[in-house]
Amino acid sequence: MNPDPAKMTTYHWWMNPLRTGPLLASLSVGALSLHAQPAAIEQLQNNQLTRQLQALPTGFGAGTNAPELYPGENVDVGPQRILRLRPRHHYFDVLLDSQAFYSDNANYAQQPNAISSWVFVNTVQAAVTPPVIELGPGKVASAVGLASQWYNYGDNRLESLDFNAQTLFLSGKYTLGKWEIGAGISLTRLVNQENYNETYREFMPNFGVQRILPLNDRMFFTVGDLVDYRLTEVPSVLGSRSDLNDRFDDVASASFTWLPTRHLVVQPYYRFQFSDYQHDVAGTSGRDDYLQSVGLTAAYYFTPKISLRAFYNYNRRQSGDPYTPGYLEMNGGLGATLEIKF
Numbered sequence: 001m002n003p004d005p006a007k008m009t010t011y012h013w014w015m016n017p018l019r020t021g022p023l024l025a026s027l028s029v030g031a032l033s034l035h036a037q038p039a040a041i042e043q044l045q046n047n048q049l050t051r052q053l054q055a056l057p058t059g060f061g062a063g064t065n066a067p068e069l070y071p072g073e074n075v076d077v078g079p080q081r082i083l084r085l086r087p088r089h090h091y092f093d094v095l096l097d098s099q100a101f102y103s104d105n106a107n108y109a110q111q112p113n114a115i116s117s118w119v120f121v122n123t124v125q126a127a128v129t130p131p132v133i134e135l136g137p138g139k140v141a142s143a144v145g146l147a148s149q150w151y152n153y154g155d156n157r158l159e160s161l162d163f164n165a166q167t168l169f170l171s172g173k174y175t176l177g178k179w180e181i182g183a184g185i186s187l188t189r190l191v192n193q194e195n196y197n198e199t200y201r202e203f204m205p206n207f208g209v210q211r212i213l214p215l216n217d218r219m220f221f222t223v224g225d226l227v228d229y230r231l232t233e234v235p236s237v238l239g240s241r242s243d244l245n246d247r248f249d250d251v252a253s254a255s256f257t258w259l260p261t262r263h264l265v266v267q268p269y270y271r272f273q274f275s276d277y278q279h280d281v282a283g284t285s286g287r288d289d290y291l292q293s294v295g296l297t298a299a300y301y302f303t304p305k306i307s308l309r310a311f312y313n314y315n316r317r318q319s320g321d322p323y324t325p326g327y328l329e330m331n332g333g334l335g336a337t338l339e340i341k342f
Helices: 038-053 157-159
Strands: 092-103 115-127 133-135 138-153 165-176 177-193 198-216 219-233 247-258 264-277 286-301 306-319 327-341
Touching: 038 138, 038 157, 038 177, 038 198, 038 286, 038 306, 115 286, 138 157
Parallel strands: none
Antiparallel strands: 092 115, 092 327, 115 138, 133 138, 138 165, 165 177, 177 198, 198 219, 219 247, 247 264, 264 286, 286 306, 306 327
């Protein structure tokens, strides 16, 4: 029997930074020394977008959990279960997440300059989640919160790239049957961990549409499209532009979620991102970048609030700017999540 879409939920990538991976959907791609910490910016973007697409439910099996009625209620992203019990509303959501993965190209360089390394990402996120509002045939949910992430590299050659990402976000969504429409704004800054000097700043409004395609109560597809525009600032070098990372993004994705047991969730995904930069590295014209990603995540839930996941991702970027190198990158590792709601 197919699940009732009104009693299901998908993770809403525009809603919540960490699950929005943590943290809202994507930061700008850097290139060469004119962009502040280009590998760090790329690392943050890829991690966030991947986390948005990982469908990791909070419960044990079909029929045991209520759906995510407001952003941040669920431990992670993705369609969940059929509703049987309606939970008491929680106004505060605190999320703690830690992951370690090995990347064969942690500095996002072309061969033979790629450096492989372990990458450690620790996240703390807190959000205020007002009650859901009935609006016509659908529901409106909102959230405002703050997230902080620490990125550390295991290879000593990349130690100077260790950074902290801080994101303030405001988001809302409208759910109607199998459809979800969301919008939000976020302000993100990167600082280095040596002296906490700011190396990157971004203001990003975004808008997304997502649809659930259920097969039965344990299998469903999710397709979506997210658009955003980023107003960015990096320290100027030798008179270069500080807004070289300003861009428009269109991110299309498709994922399949399978719940083989009450505790286990398996999800493959594909993502295609088109980025239209206002300026190339030389600052004389625009540039277009293309990023394709495929991945697989398996998550095990010990309790509705504690989960462990294993994942593998493959990324390929191409650019129309001859001074912006494309790259191939593969990574895989483990992550753990703890969520506290009150």
